[in-house]
Amino acid sequence: MRRLETFARRLPKSIRGRLRLLLTAVFAVGGIVAMVAAWIFSTAAATDAYDRLLISAAAQISEAITVEHGRFSVLPPDSAFETLAQSQGDRFFFVVRAPDGRLLTGHPGLNAPIPGIPEVAPSLGFIRFAGAEMRTVAIYRLIASPTAKGWCSVVVAQSLDARHRLVLRLMLKIGAIILFVGALGFAVSLSAVSLALRPFDRIGQAIAARREQDLHPLEVDSPRETQVLVEAINSALARLNERMTNLQTFAGLAAHQIRTPLAVIGAQTELILTDRTQGARLARVERLRAHLSKLSRLTNQLLGQAMVSYRTDRIPHQLVELVELMRQVLRDAVPESLDRDIAIDFAPSEDTVFVFGDSIILREALLNLISNAVTHGARSHLRVRIDADRETVAICVADDGPGIPPDRWQDACQPFSMPRETRDGAGLGLSIAAHVAKAHGGSIAVGRTGSDLFQITFSIARKAADEESQ
Amino acid sequence: MRILVVEDTRELGEGIVECLAGMGHAVDWAHDGERGDELLQAADYQLVVLDLMLPGMSGMALLKRLRERRVETPVLILTARSAIDDRIDTFDLGADDYMVKPFDFRELQARVRALLRRNSGDKTNELRCGALVFDRTTRVARVNGRIVSLTRRELSLLEVLMARPTMVFSKAQLLDQLFGFNAEPSENSMEVLIFRLRKKLVGAGVEITVQRGLGYQIVET
Numbered sequence: 148m149r150r151l152e153t154f155a156r157r158l159p160k161s162i163r164g165r166l167r168l169l170l171t172a173v174f175a176v177g178g179i180v181a182m183v184a185a186w187i188f189s190t191a192a193a194t195d196a197y198d199r200l201l202i203s204a205a206a207q208i209s210e211a212i213t214v215e216h217g218r219f220s221v222l223p224p225d226s227a228f229e230t231l232a233q234s235q236g237d238r239f240f241f242v243v244r245a246p247d248g249r250l251l252t253g254h255p256g257l258n259a260p261i262p263g264i265p266e267v268a269p270s271l272g273f274i275r276f277a278g279a280e281m282r283t284v285a286i287y288r289l290i291a292s293p294t295a296k297g298w299c300s301v302v303v304a305q306s307l308d309a310r311h312r313l314v315l316r317l318m319l320k321i322g323a324i325i326l327f328v329g330a331l332g333f334a335v336s337l338s339a340v341s342l343a344l345r346p347f348d349r350i351g352q353a354i355a356a357r358r359e360q361d362l363h364p365l366e367v368d369s370p371r372e373t374q375v376l377v378e379a380i381n382s383a384l385a386r387l388n389e390r391m392t393n394l395q396t397f398a399g400l401a402a403h404q405i406r407t408p409l410a411v412i413g414a415q416t417e418l419i420l421t422d423r424t425q426g427a428r429l430a431r432v433e434r435l436r437a438h439l440s441k442l443s444r445l446t447n448q449l450l451g452q453a454m455v456s457y458r459t460d461r462i463p464h465q466l467v468e469l470v471e472l473m474r475q476v477l478r479d480a481v482p483e484s485l486d487r488d489i490a491i492d493f494a495p496s497e498d499t500v501f502v503f504g505d506s507i508i509l510r511e512a513l514l515n516l517i518s519n520a521v522t523h524g525a526r527s528h529l530r531v532r533i534d535a536d537r538e539t540v541a542i543c544v545a546d547d548g549p550g551i552p553p554d555r556w557q558d559a560c561q562p563f564s565m566p567r568e569t570r571d572g573a574g575l576g577l578s579i580a581a582h583v584a585k586a587h588g589g590s591i592a593v594g595r596t597g598s599d600l601f602q603i604t605f606s607i608a609r610k611a612a613d614e615e616s617q
Numbered sequence: 618m619r620i621l622v623v624e625d626t627r628e629l630g631e632g633i634v635e636c637l638a639g640m641g642h643a644v645d646w647a648h649d650g651e652r653g654d655e656l657l658q659a660a661d662y663q664l665v666v667l668d669l670m671l672p673g674m675s676g677m678a679l680l681k682r683l684r685e686r687r688v689e690t691p692v693l694i695l696t697a698r699s700a701i702d703d704r705i706d707t708f709d710l711g712a713d714d715y716m717v718k719p720f721d722f723r724e725l726q727a728r729v730r731a732l733l734r735r736n737s738g739d740k741t742n743e744l745r746c747g748a749l750v751f752d753r754t755t756r757v758a759r760v761n762g763r764i765v766s767l768t769r770r771e772l773s774l775l776e777v778l779m780a781r782p783t784m785v786f787s788k789a790q791l792l793d794q795l796f797g798f799n800a801e802p803s804e805n806s807m808e809v810l811i812f813r814l815r816k817k818l819v820g821a822g823v824e825i826t827v828q829r830g831l832g833y834q835i836v837e838t
Contacts, residue, residue, distance in 0.1 A: 443719045474755060481769070483727030490768040527768070 166340045174333045181325045182318075189317035193310045194282075197234055201284045201305055202269045204230040208241060209288040209301040212251070217294035219245040221252050234309035240276065241304070246290075246297025259285035259302045279306050346373040350380070362388035400563045401449060404574075408442045448575035451515070452562075455508045455579055459586040467506040469533055469540065470495045476510060477531070480517040489521070493531040500535045502609045504587045509607075512583035515576035516544045516603055524548030530600065539589065541606040550601025556593040580605055618663040618733055619643045623653035623679065624695065625671050629718075633666060636722045637729065641793075650674025657683055662690050664732055666725075669696045669707070677710065684711040691732045695720070734773065734794050737780055744779040747822025747837040751779050760821040770795060771814045778825065778835040787832035 159165050207227035213220055221243045231239045242253035257276060269286045281304040288299050346369040353367045364381040415435050422428045477493060502509075520529055525546035532543045551559050558564045560581035563574040580603075581591045588608030596602045620642045624630040630646055637644045645660075647653035650671045657665070657679075665683070669676035680692055694707045694715035707715055713736075714728055735753060744751040750759045756772055758765045767775065777786065777794050786794075788807050795807075811833060815825050824838045 439719075440721055443721075446719075447717070478756075482721070482724050483731050484721065484723040485769070488768045488770040490766050490771075492766055494764055 163340060163344050167337065170333060170336045170340070174329055174336075178325060178329050181329075182322060185321040185325065186314070186318060189314045189321065192317065193313040196313070197305070197310050198271060198282070198284070200230055200233055201282060201303055202271075202286070204228075204239075205241075205269060205284045205286045205301050205303040208243060208303065209286050209299070212243065212288060212290055212299045212301075214290060214292040214295045219249075219251055219290060219295060219297075219299055221299075223252065231303070231305065234305060236312075237306045237309045238277070238279070239303060239305040240281075242302050244300045246299060251299070253302075257283075257302055257304055259283055259300070274304060276304055281306055282310075346370055347376075350377060354380070362391065397562055404445055404563060405442070405449075408438050408445070412438050412442070445575075448515070448579065451511045452575055452579050452582075455511055455582055455586075458505055458508050459582065462505045462507075464503045464505055464587075466501050467504045467509060469500040469502060469509075469542070470498065472506060472510060473513060473531060473533065473542070476513040476517055480514045481521050481529075485521065487526065489525045489527050489529055491529045491531070495533045497533075497535065500533050500540055502540050502587070502607060504607065508583045508586065512580040512605065513542065515579050516542075516605060519576045520544050520546045520548070520603070524550065524601065528600070535609065538608065539606050540609050541604050543602055543604050545596050545600035545602035547600055550595070551593060559593050560591055577603070619645070619661065620664045620666065620729070621645050621647065621653065621656055621662045622666045623647045623650065623671065623676065624666070624668040625649055626668075632722065633725065636725060637666070640726055640729070642729075650676065650679045654679055654682060657688070657690075658686075663736070664729060665690055665692045666729070667692055667694055667712075669694060669698075677706065680707065680710045680712060691736045693728060693732060730794065731773070734777055734780075737777075744776070746779050746782050746835055749779070749818065749821040749823050751775060760818075765817055765821070767814070767817060770810055771817070774810060774814060775835075778833065782835055782837075785828050785832045785834045791833065 159168060204227045207230065208221070208223045211221050211224050211227075223241070223243075231237075240254045240257050242255065242257040243251040245251055258274075259270070259272065267287070269284050272283050272285075274281055274283050283302055283304045286301045288301065290297060290299050346367075349369065350365065350367050350373065353365055362384050364384060365377055367377055369377055412435060415431055415438070419428055419431050419435075422431055473493065473495070477491060481489075481491065517529075517531070525548050528547045530543075530545045532541075532545075534541045534543065555564070560577045562578040564578075577591065584591050584605055584607055589606040592604040592606070594602055594604070620637050622630060622633050622637065622644060624633060624646070625648055627648075630648070634644045634646050645656055645662075647656055650673050653665075653667070653671075654674060656662075667676045667680060671679075676694065680694075683690070683692070691713040692711065694712045695718060696707075696715060697718045713732055716725065716728060742753045744753065748760050749765075751757075751772075752759070753776070758767055758772065758775060773795050774791065777791060792807055811825060818825070822838055823835055825833055825835050827833060
């Protein structure tokens with residue numbers, strides 16, 4: 148297993164390289180297999196052809212065995228030698244023996260490789276004779292005459308040169324064909340790979356050739372198969388572009404929001420030095436304090452926003468218990484020093500409500516919702532409910548304050564959307580909460596309840612939590 | 618009350634010490650963790666205001682040592698980092714409250730007041746009187762299991778009274794515990810608060826009674 152992994156690591160990293168390697172391997176193995184097969188077939192063909200000649204010659208010799216005066220004798224016919232001579236350049240030997248093994252004619256040292264039981268069918272074999280590998284055929288023939296009777300044997304051996312030459316000739320031709328077809332196929336496959344991958348090169352070049360800031364869609368002429376990739380890249384670019392634009396707008400707005408109170412603080416500090424009465428000075432300091440606390444809130448919200456953006460889609464979600472989280476948030480977000488005396492009504496219908504999420508950004512969102520409701524909402528009453536069903540959890544924060552006017556509900560979640568005069572917060576709270584809701588598959592709804600409380604509903608999906616707990 | 622402030626930033630420390638002394642407390646100021654640790658071992662404090670980022674011994678280490686000695690003094694943490702991890706860690710180590718810098722000094726005063734209030738009298742989490750049960754952790758009052766809707770001030774008042782049932786608190790004491798010495802709310806508004814609370818507690822088996830010239834107490838009926 149590990150060896151396989153090491154091997155996989157050593158493979159070329161590019162598709163082109165891998166395909167080339169694969170094609171080379173396939174064509175090499177295929178070529179070798181084809182050559183081996185060709186060799187086997189040509190050898191079989193040559194053997195078959197020359198064996199026929201050999202058998203025919205042996206048969207002709209055996210036909211010439213006669214009985215004269217009760218003795219076996221033979222005179223090998225010329226035709227037999229002519230047949231054998233068709234294997235040009237081969238040496239041949241033969242021997243004819245009487246049934247009792249007596250030599251009738253031929254080479255006395257020649258024996259069939261397996262001197263077996265006389266058979267009618269010729270038996271073929273190989274032997275080493277006269278310093279060379281030879282093909283032999285043995286034929287037995289029953290001679291029956293009134294005076295003598297028995298199985299005479301004829302053995303003919305022939306060297307293999309002609310066969311080898313034939314195999315070589317055949318192999319040269321077949322090999323050339325295999326080589327030609329294989330090389331052609333290999334070349335075509337390689338260029339097909341190159342051709343198929345060229346659109347990727349074009350897309351790569353198109354991206355590489357862009358300027359750093361250019362986030363417009365790619366315009367590359369590419370076949371249908373790679374169009375999917377181009378579209379995916381373009382959609383990613385579009386998202387990036389939208390995000391960059393948002394970020395720039397946000398940075399501009401944030402800069403304005405920070406610089407203005409800083410300038411006010413600077414101006415007011417200067418004015419303290421010129422204030423003549425103690426009362427005027429105190430009033431000035433009081434105003435400074437208000438601006439400073441506003442700037443603190445803004446700083447916290449900007450940091451919160453940055454933290455939420457950073458964590459969204461980066462931090463794996465875990466099981467989060469919302470009831471206890473809400474209790475903590477209520478403790479942290481409602482200032483002890485609040486001048487108005489409000490009743491906080493938090494009665495969860497269940498003891499625990501679990502969702503799947505990032506507790507840190509959920510907490511940030513809830514902090515902002517409660518803090519909004521308390522600092523510039525609730526006159527005397529803040530009501531928090533957690534309603535959970537199978538799919539979603541809705542956290543409803545309602546207060547008896549003036550709330551957001553209905554004509555602004557539409558873009559209430561946009562950063563800094565409220566006019567400066569009407570808010571004493573930084574104007575990021577709802578935007579942060581909306582961002583967090585979206586990151587948890589939910590949304591924010593603004594509205595009024597039946598009892599005419601102003602209500603923000605923060606709903607998130609709990610589906611993933613159910614899957615996890617089941 | 619005696620309060621220890623452990624804070625290394627001079628300007629901020631000055632402000633905190635001044636602010637708490639203005640509330641009428643005796644305040645000691647340690648500029649680093651080691652000094653804070655020494656003082657905590659030498660004297661009894663009713664509250665510690667502790668900065669987390671200190672030179673040398675960190676606020677976290679100081680808190681850990683304090684709790685290891687089984688000292689129950691309430692601790693209010695000051696931190697410049699708002700990450701929730703800090704919150705969880707410090708609460709696990711036994712902090713009672715925490716504030717993120719920059720903070721409003723009026724809020725600091727209010728938190729200190731709340732901590733001192735919560736740690737006076739009975740230390741248990743559930744205060745009982747008649748059919749009335751007050752849960753200090755969730756800050757919910759129940760009568761026979763049913764939640765009584767109370768404002769934050771009404772809850773605080775109830776908490777003070779229920780921590781020591783039958784004890785008589787003067788108006789000035791109650792005002793101090795709820796709003797601080799120099800608070801604007803008049804004795805009249807305290808009477809309004811008592812009146813509203815009484816109305817909401819009808820049928821709870823408790824009564825807030827007036828001892829002429831002395832003050833208020835909560836008793837079972």
